[in-house]
Every structure is written in C-alpha cells, then in structure tokens.
Amino acid sequence: MTQEHSQQPLIATYVKIWGLLFVLAAASYSVGYFEVQAPLRQILLIALMLLQAGLIVSVLMHLVWERLALVYAILVPPLLLITLISIGALDGLYTVTTRNTFFGPPAPVAPEAERR
Amino acid sequence: MTQPAPVSSAASVPAPTGLNSLIADISSDQRAFKNVPWAKVMMWIFLLGDVFVFGSFLIGYMNVRISTQVPWPHTAEVFALTVAGKKIPMLLVAIMTFVLTSSCGTMSLAVGYGYQNDRRRTLLWILITALLGASFVGMQAIEWTSLIHEGVRPWGNPMGAAQFGASFFLITGFHGTHVTIGVIFLLITAVKVARGDLENRRPGFMTGRKGGYEIVEILSLYWHFVDLVWVFIFAVFYLW
DSSP, rough: OHHTTTSSOOOHHHHHHHHHHHHHHHHHHHHHHHHHOTTTTHHHHHHHHHHHHHHHHIIIOOGGSSSHHHHHHHHHGGGGHHHHHHHHHHHHHHHHHHHHHOSSSSOHHHHHHOOO | OOOOOOOHHHHHSSOHHHHHHHHHTTSSHHHHTTOOHHHHHHHHHHHHHHHHHHHHHHHHHHHHHHSSSSSOOOOOHHEEEEETEEEEHHHHHHHHHHHHHHEEEEEEEHHHHHHOHHHHHHHHHHHHHHHHHHHHHHHHHHHHHHHHHTBBBBBBBBTTTTTTHHHHHHHHHHHHHHHHHHHHHHHHHHHHHHHHHTTOOOOTTTTTSOOOOOHHHHHHHHHHHHHHHHHHHIIIIIII
C-alpha cells in the first residue's frame, strides 16, 4: 500500500486538470451558444466530450496510475458499445425509412405551433 | 551437507512490465488485480455495469431521435432562461455543468488531503463536494418543474417529437438519482472522517474489514463517474 501511495499524483496535478476541464466545458457550451452548425458542431462536441472523458478517467479516476491488468479490464468491455451504437443507428434509419415510405412524408411543424 | 536456505522464486524473477505484466497478472493464482484494494476493484466493476446502463439509455435516445418523423425540439430554446429580459440559451444547464465540474475538483482535493492524513481538510472538501452535489440536484428539480409546467410529458410535448420527454426524464432522472445517492454516501463518509474512523482504522458498518483513507478515493471514483456521465449527456442530449 505504501508503495502505491507514493505513486499518488500531487494535488497540484488535480488542480491543473480541474482548470482544464473548466476550459473544455466552457468550449462545449460555446459550441451551443454560438450555434455552430452541423457537421462542425457534432465533430467539435464529440472531440470535446472525449477529451473531457479522457482527462476525468485517466487523471481524476487515477487510471494512469493503476496496473495494466485493471486498466484493460475497465477500458476494453465498453468498446462493445460501439457495436450497440451501430445497431441502434442502423435500426433507427430503417425505421424512419419505413415510416416515410408507408406513413407518408413527415408532418409539417408549423400548424402544430399555431395550434398552441 | 546443510540444507540451502529456501529461496523465494518470486523475488529472483524480475517483475514483468508492459503487456507481459497484464498476461502475468491475469494468468496468476488467486488474484488478478495485484495490490489493488478489493473495494476499489468492486467499485470499478459496478461502474462498468453503470457504463452499460447509461450507454443503453443514450443509444435508445439516439435510436428514437433518428427514427421519429417529427422534428426534435430545439433544445437551445427549450432550456433557455430569461435573465433581465434577455433569453440566454442553456443558462441553467451550463451552471449545472460548472457546479458538477467544480465538485469533481473539490472531490479530488479531498482524496489528496486524505492520503496526507489531513483529517480537517479532507472533511472540509468532502462537505463542499456534497453541497455542490446537492445544489446540482436542486437545479435539476427547478429544470424539471419548469419543463413540466411547459407541458413536457414522457408521452408528448408541445415543441416537437413526443420521444423528447421520455428521453429527457429517463436520462436526467437516472443521472440525478446517481448524484443523490452520491451525496448520501459523501455525507456518510464525512461522518466517518469527522469521527476519525479512517485514522483509527475502525471497521465500516457493513464489513469487519478495517477502513482507511482509500475509501475516500473509492467514493471519488463514483463521484467522478457521475460527472463523466454528465459530460456525455450534456454533449449528446443538450447540445447535439
């Protein structure tokens, strides 16, 4: 245990990463605030999201200081979600295609807004 | 002839590094995760399960958003807040994000001071974290209330696709529950720190094993995970 604690990061490291997380969160918010349009919007959001996630998992959750066996046990299983995302997207596209084909074109929004 | 002194084979073989250490650890006897406190492994396995729970929710949200024919509500307008006659998009959500990110930093400070055996500072930072977490849940309650008053329901809403309400209440509700549970455990840990349980290595209430300051780190894993999930929700639900 004592050996492990000597590998603990300094508090100054936490504070630096903390500041960086604020900057990244502010960047995410400004993507929404300045109404950046697709596809740049999605690219920026995913990049900023993954950067924040990486910083939190690696430094704040100490994964860079853990043994490789634990790191792999944690990081490899979530890769399965990529399969699930692909299946979810394929199924959603199939459903909307079927709806557009058999239910007719998408209903306009404007009349609904007037009804309010 | 004298008996040779027993030699520990473990000491004479250099410890493997890199990928070899991974293979050695996994294929070794009894314990795969050497020198890792058991409770930390358990917390990580729990969080791994939670990754799949939130992953499934967000993928379900993606699926209904792709497949609906009705346009998705414009989130920048739905979550806008009027301050001094000006509509600022996502103001409350932005404040919530900053509060949760702040609580992440304060939690890390608590972990750092815990390992320095600084009982008072650890207690202080845990309590600040709990306060920030509680205010996050409070702001979420405000957000839910205003949306319910605007007529958003799990089965429909006046702004667009009916699936918006179901996704919103399920995902943010489940996340808010996690934050609430986190606040409760922060307060339990704060009591333990205040009583000096961790320095005196007093056993916890559900185990005969002796506690130490690593329980603060293990709790911080949960807390950081809650912030991690929020990062994903903020990007794919609120800002997409």
